[in-house]
Amino acid sequence: MDLPAAAPPPTRAGELDRETLLRAGRGDPLAFRAFVVRYERPVFALLSRMLGRGHRVEDLAQETFLRAFRALPGFDPDGPARVSTWLLTIATRLALDEKKRQRRPEPVVLDAPAPATPERVARQHELRAALAQAIESLPDDQRAAFVLGEFHDFSLQEIAEALGAPVGTIKTRLFRARDKLARALDEFKEER
């Protein structure tokens, strides 16, 4: 087999390979399927943590990928943005729009796998209750910054770009969110 004349730029760690991305951008359904399969878990994780589990998560995940499909031809795989950052930014904005539309915030549902012993059951229950309370009390902008930073490894700059806010504002939002959740987790750790 002849090799291409020039080697393509290396694929970024953890990201979909450049060639598949380009093919997806050209409308190749098989490549687009590979794109969806690669990123569906982080998109579901982000949306369910932003909106609460089960609540419109699949609909919005679908909308995220459809928007990405329309916008992929304009995405530069060699540009500064990681494709995961770009995609999760679309998902974040959809989630925030959805939250704005909701009159009442949906309660966060935390259902960790059932622990083995009665003591652990009790502790996990306390933890979930404490965390649920802390998470529910987070304003949407703090929750978004926290989820992107803690679960999806966004840098401060990337969160700022995703949420359209200055880095300084993001630092404040993260500090406040972490402070609230850390207090809930600390109580749990002390009991263990």
Next chain:
Amino acid sequence: MDRRLLESAWPADEPPPGFAERVVAQAVAKKRPRRWPAVVALIAAAAALVLWVALRPPSSGSHLARERTELSIGARAVAVLEAGAQIGWRGSQVEQREGEVFYRVEPGGAFVVKTPAGDVSVLGTCFRVRVGAAKGTQEMKRKDLAVAAGSAALAALAVVTVYEGKVQLSHAGERVTLGAGESGKVGAGGTKKLSAGEVADTEASLESPKEGGALAAANDNLSRDISDLNKRLAALEKEKSKLQDQLSGAEQELAKRTDGGAARGRHDFDLDTQDWAELAKEGTIKYRHPCFRPNGWKPSPEQMQELGLAPDDVEPIEAAYKRSYERLWKTLRPLCAKAVGNADVADLLGPETCTHVVVDAVRKKDSAGASEAMRQVGEVRAGLRPAPAAGKEQHPVFDAFYALTGELGAFEADLAQTFGPEEAKRLAYAKGMCAGHSTFGGPGPREK
């Protein structure tokens, strides 16, 4: 924060089985034109027929794409040509000489793409055809121009990928049918279905249009021109970047002088009382103001996305701009009309020009009064002097600058009604918002 602990306590939804397939099906379906209900379609068809006669795409033509180009091929096909692709068409017969083309064909009779490698026949589908010379045959083609047609046919290879419907590849009586999701090749070696792995290998083995063919020379010239322009653009960008660095350095130096070196961490025109106290010493006036638009300013969908706002937010933003204009113009218009002697002329000049006209006109008549007014505006903003009572007549320069320096705050307060104070602050100083900035040099300190 302990990620594992957090994840175990804050689990997320997993994608349900078949999610990717459903999304892909939706994406492909949304690309297809929607089928209208029959009654509406009948009514629309009558109107469309009239338009179609006048505007129907040409039934024949040819195109050589220098960039991605979408073309209507007759009445029922659309072709998207990648750079370097070349096609000609007559009715439902297309001749694709080289390059990569994506086709969408609506049902309604035979549609044939003829390539030097073989023919592709379809009955309503979408598919992609990439035509190129197999690597290693290019030199032979160049040397043997006398038999160009024959050698091209021998050397050429077409790779076809089908997204919907069915496609038949044919070459020298040999045929193979491809369904949705399948790929195949047609060339001197005959026709063959390809596995996913073979598609990539076969496409990699094709010469790209840029590497050879009649297009190469034209494209090379174009590439050189673009390359020259890019170099010039890069040089200009470099110069711009250098100037921006210098400007930024100068601004930082100024900031050090005015606030003892503390990092501002806010917009240059987001002035606090300390900033104003410094400016008031010289009588300098500095302000950012929302764009002057009588009917408000409406961000585009792209700008809304950049601002991180939802489509519903356009209306309150547009309305806030309109109210901002009305507030400012209510103050500036009579001052301007007095300065130019005619309200109609003031209307023609608008707020921006009127501001300068008022300041210049008053300065000429009453230089000392204008200077004092500028210092006083700074002092009020610094909290060193009480704000004037509403409705009490002031010096015209004071009135103009007091309104202008307070407008962004009023605009922010207006936005806060919809977006809350934190978001309103961000929006008031956001890059993506339409705003102007002005600095009027001060007359200097008061004489003692």
